[in-house]
Amino acid sequence: MTGRRVAVIAGGxxxxxxxxxxxxxxxxxxxxxxxxxxxxxxxxxxxxxxxxAVTYDLLFGLAGLxxxxxALFFGTGCYVFALAVERWHLPLLVAALFTLxxxxxxxxxxxxxxxxxxxxxxxxxxxxxxxAGSLLVYRNFGGYTGxxxxxxxxxxxxPGWLVGVGNTKNLYxxxxxxxxxxxxxxxxxxxxxxxxxxxxxxxxxxxxQVIGVRPYVVRLMAFVASGALxxxxxxxxxxxxxxxNPQVTTPAFTxxxxxxxxxxxxxxxxxxxxxxxxxxxLDQRLAVLASSSAITSLPAVLRxxxxxxxxxxxxxxxxxxxxxxxxxxGALRRFRHHRAAARxxxxxxxxxxxxxxxxxA
Amino acid sequence: MNILSVRGLDAFIGGQQILHDVGFDVAGRGxxxxxxxxxxxxxxxxxxxxxxxxxxxxxxxxxxxxxGDRTHRIVARGVGYVPEDREIFARLTVAENLELxxxxxxxxxxxxxxxxxELGERARQAAGTLSGGQQQMVALARVLQNxxxxxxxxxxxxxxxxxxxxxxxxxxxxxAQRVPVLLVEQDLRVVTRLARDVVVMAEGRVxxxxxAPELLADRDLVQRLLGVHRRTAA
Amino acid sequence: MSTVVLLTVTxxxxxxxxxxxxxxxxxxxxxxxxxxxxxGAFLTLGAYVGYQAGRHVGGGASWSAFTVMLIVGTATGAxxxxxxxxxLVRRLYERVIEQVLVTVGVGLGLVALVNGTWGADARPFPxxxxxxxxxxxxxxxxxxxxLVCIAVAGAVLVGLLALLNRTHHGLIIRxxxxxxxxxxxxxxxxxxxxxxxxxxxxxxxxxxxxxxxLYNGSxxxxxxxxxxxxxxxxxxxxxxxSISGSAVAALVVALLQQFTNYYGVxxxxxxxxxxxxxxxxxxxxxxxxxxxx
Numbered sequence: 001m002t003g004r005r006v007a008v009i010a011g012g013x014x015x016x017x018x019x020x021x022x023x024x025x026x027x028x029x030x031x032x033x034x035x036x037x038x039x040x041x042x043x044x045x046x047x048x049x050x051x052x053a054v055t056y057d058l059l060f061g062l063a064g065l066x067x068x069x070x071a072l073f074f075g076t077g078c079y080v081f082a083l084a085v086e087r088w089h090l091p092l093l094v095a096a097l098f099t100l101x102x103x104x105x106x107x108x109x110x111x112x113x114x115x116x117x118x119x120x121x122x123x124x125x126x127x128x129x130x131x132a133g134s135l136l137v138y139r140n141f142g143g144y145t146g147x148x149x150x151x152x153x154x155x156x157x158x159p160g161w162l163v164g165v166g167n168t169k170n171l172y173x174x175x176x177x178x179x180x181x182x183x184x185x186x187x188x189x190x191x192x193x194x195x196x197x198x199x200x201x202x203x204x205x206x207x208x209q210v211i212g213v214r215p216y217v218v219r220l221m222a223f224v225a226s227g228a229l230x231x232x233x234x235x236x237x238x239x240x241x242x243x244x245n246p247q248v249t250t251p252a253f254t255x256x257x258x259x260x261x262x263x264x265x266x267x268x269x270x271x272x273x274x275x276x277x278x279x280x281x282l283d284q285r286l287a288v289l290a291s292s293s294a295i296t297s298l299p300a301v302l303r304x305x306x307x308x309x310x311x312x313x314x315x316x317x318x319x320x321x322x323x324x325x326x327x328x329x330g331a332l333r334r335f336r337h338h339r340a341a342a343r344x345x346x347x348x349x350x351x352x353x354x355x356x357x358x359x360x361a
Numbered sequence: 362m363n364i365l366s367v368r369g370l371d372a373f374i375g376g377q378q379i380l381h382d383v384g385f386d387v388a389g390r391g392x393x394x395x396x397x398x399x400x401x402x403x404x405x406x407x408x409x410x411x412x413x414x415x416x417x418x419x420x421x422x423x424x425x426x427x428x429g430d431r432t433h434r435i436v437a438r439g440v441g442y443v444p445e446d447r448e449i450f451a452r453l454t455v456a457e458n459l460e461l462x463x464x465x466x467x468x469x470x471x472x473x474x475x476x477x478x479e480l481g482e483r484a485r486q487a488a489g490t491l492s493g494g495q496q497q498m499v500a501l502a503r504v505l506q507n508x509x510x511x512x513x514x515x516x517x518x519x520x521x522x523x524x525x526x527x528x529x530x531x532x533x534x535x536x537a538q539r540v541p542v543l544l545v546e547q548d549l550r551v552v553t554r555l556a557r558d559v560v561v562m563a564e565g566r567v568x569x570x571x572x573a574p575e576l577l578a579d580r581d582l583v584q585r586l587l588g589v590h591r592r593t594a595a
Numbered sequence: 596m597s598t599v600v601l602l603t604v605t606x607x608x609x610x611x612x613x614x615x616x617x618x619x620x621x622x623x624x625x626x627x628x629x630x631x632x633x634x635g636a637f638l639t640l641g642a643y644v645g646y647q648a649g650r651h652v653g654g655g656a657s658w659s660a661f662t663v664m665l666i667v668g669t670a671t672g673a674x675x676x677x678x679x680x681x682x683l684v685r686r687l688y689e690r691v692i693e694q695v696l697v698t699v700g701v702g703l704g705l706v707a708l709v710n711g712t713w714g715a716d717a718r719p720f721p722x723x724x725x726x727x728x729x730x731x732x733x734x735x736x737x738x739x740x741x742l743v744c745i746a747v748a749g750a751v752l753v754g755l756l757a758l759l760n761r762t763h764h765g766l767i768i769r770x771x772x773x774x775x776x777x778x779x780x781x782x783x784x785x786x787x788x789x790x791x792x793x794x795x796x797x798x799x800x801x802x803x804x805x806x807x808x809l810y811n812g813s814x815x816x817x818x819x820x821x822x823x824x825x826x827x828x829x830x831x832x833x834x835x836x837s838i839s840g841s842a843v844a845a846l847v848v849a850l851l852q853q854f855t856n857y858y859g860v861x862x863x864x865x866x867x868x869x870x871x872x873x874x875x876x877x878x879x880x881x882x883x884x885x886x887x888x
Binding site for chain 1 (some may be wrong): 623624625630632686687692693695696697699700701702703704705706708710711712738752814824827829831835857862865866869870873876880
């Protein structure tokens with residue numbers, strides 16, 4: 001990462017950290033000024049889903065593993081943490097460590113089993129596991145999960161600074177911290193030897209086999225790392241959202257992660273973060289926009305599609321896949337390359353060649 | 362007039378460049394043998410002509426550029442392809458394999474029956490249950506039943522028993538009386554018997570072209586270009 | 596005993612539904628290597644548009660209305676599949692991941708349209724009165740709509756097998772499932788078969804949608820996606836690209852589900868089926884009848 005890019009990202013993080021103290025308004029996008037609880041809540045969710053998208057990009061973009069089961073680990077983070085705090089009365093830190101352990105173990109087991117097959121079969125096995133998990137949650141076996149209602153966090157078991165509308169900015173900072181941590185961790189992994197092997201294995205097993213490493217082990221590492229990180233994000237999410245809801249365990253949710261990563265640009269980690277944030281913003285705000293008078297007064301032919309966030313997101317997604325390969329990150333990379341070429345400079349290699357290398361932030 | 366001309370052909374598999382600026386001609390009659398050690402890009406060259414791999418450069422069939430066409434269009438122009446490892450459809454019967462490949466309603470069944478009488482008896486047999494030699498016959502028959510302007514044949518004698526090698530060579534010789542053939546072959550006895558011209562490749566490039574007898578007579582050249590463990594002409 | 600008969604026949608009916616959805620998926624994957632995530636949406640729209648059309652024929656509870664529903668549902672599925680393949684999937688030739696992604700987007704968008712047009716709540720599905728009655732077979736009282744599902748699915752199975760085994764185009768498809776590159780190398784335009792297979796799959800899905808609505812007694816926006824998961828499971832267990840494999844797997848999965856749900860805990864059946872998928876994949880990655888991918 002160039003020094004300039006580090007500076008940009010650091011600056012961005014500082015700005016984000018300061019947001020609760022500023023009164024910036026972005027009408028149409030945020031429900032209120034950035035110091036308001038509503039906006040902070042929204043931004044916190046965006047940051048966490050963005051972080052989750054980054055963990056998925058580690059799996060899909062870097063290691064090339066199309067998994068349909070990622071929701072399983074996020075859901076595990078949500079539900080196990082909620083149970084640990086609400087039902088089993090564990091102190092916060094112990095609950096967090098316990099949840100992380102459970103999430104990592106689940107990832108290890110699921111990964112060990114699923115990675116024995118490749119490509120589409122792998123995708124289907126992960127789908128099966130996630131579906132099984134989702135079924136467990138929805139059917140409320142043993143009364144643990146609250147079924148369709150989800151598991152609320154009553155707040156009585158949480159430290160004061162995490163509870164209450166007035167403390168939304170603490171939750172926001174927690175979300176920001178988690179997002180920064182997860183992003184940094186994934187970038188770091190991608191630059192280690194393990195990370196480069198994951199990128200190598202995405203293209204061709206032989207490239208690691210010739211140095212005596214088993215592709216299975218490399219993929220398993222990627223799977224466990226991304227699963228564990230997803231669990232962590234899940235814990236943050238359940239705090240911010242005030243409870244665990246079963247929708248996040250569904251294969252449909254994993255599909256939305258896939259959409260986010262592709263929109264932002266698979267393999268460009270900051271792209272995944274951006275994709276996650278944008279998707280969540282669109283999803284939340286379009287729903288509000290849809291009920292506004294501007295839309296409801298339209299004739300049905302226009303109103304129906306425009307009032308459905310998923311229709312717009314689905315269409316946008318199709319357009320990106322068709323016309324903007326590499327997502328937003330890819331488009332930006334090509335734009336910068338053209339600008340540099342126009343100035344007669346060669347700042348970075350042509351985007352096509354860059355795509356062949358291991359992609360890093 | 363050359364039936365096939367290749368100019369400046371680069372080809373890529375995965376991200377790797379396999380062929381570098383390959384250029385040669387195939388005469389409008391007889392067998393042109395494409396030779397070289399393992400891995401130099403002979404099969405890739407045939408695939409590149411057909412558009413089965415990503416490639417750049419010019420490919421002309423009888424003076425007409427075909428490098429912009431999709432594979433099935435190139436084949437429909439009259440290019441018959443017998444791939445390495447045969448690639449017949451194992452779950453289909455012999456008759457179905459032939460039917461599938463017939464480019465018109467009246468394929469030359471007589472020729473097929475004459476060249477490969479065994480196939481007639483096994484028409485309803487699943488092609489996957491045939492021996493290697495019989496599968497090779499199916500692979501040849503399905504192409505020879507059509508009217509072709511050029512045949513691309515890739516290592517047809519690979520892994521076959523000596524008697525069958527002879528039969529396959531006979532079939533190709535017969536076909537070559539009417540249609541020019543570009544033949545990839547490792548077995549120099551077959552090459553000696555069939556080839557008029559040779560094109561020799563090394564490391565993705567063409568290193569030698571010329572009449573076959575000249576090359577084959579020059580033991581040192583053969584050794585240098587094709588390596589020691591080739592079965593040379595007696 | 597009568598319970599066993601009832602469970603079996605109901606299982607066969609459910610299996611018929613699974614087969615209708617799975618058959619298309621299996622062919623599409625077998626020939627094109629594309630996991631069609633829009634397939635559930637084809638089913639859902641087939642059901643809804645068929646439902647809407649049937650209601651215009653005297654309220655929808657007559658045999659003529661039901662016939663209209665079947666035809667319209669099938670046509671809707673076929674048309675959506677045609678548009679999806681021609682406009683979207685075809686442009687991404689040889690880019691399989693992107694093709695899968697595009698079907699995800701289409702699936703999301705289509706279901707959202709259904710939500711917007713008809714609302715998210717389940718609507719009761721009108722059917723001829725006979726459907727709601729039962730027929731006594733071997734001491735069990737079988738709901739007639741299950742029998743209709745079995746009959747239609749059976750007819751489609753026979754038709755598909757005939758298409759594949761007795762027509763020239765079916766020959767191309769069977770060969771393409773084995774080795775589509777070689778089919779091109781024999782001078783055949785495989786892309787046309789891609790379209791054909793997509794359309795056939797879409798038609799079967801649309802038809803399946805109407806029958807699923809009949810089976811459940813209602814239409815809901817989520818009906819396609821919940822069936823889609825089971826269809827994927829059936830396709831993988833039965834072997835990608837194999838119609839007879841899908842048929843057998845559909846029956847096995849449905850029967851397993853029915854019996855486990857009844858004799859075990861409700862909901863356990865779904866879980867067991869999912870585990871069966873993982874099990875089969877690990878032991879025989881090509882599925883029961885499949886060729887190695």
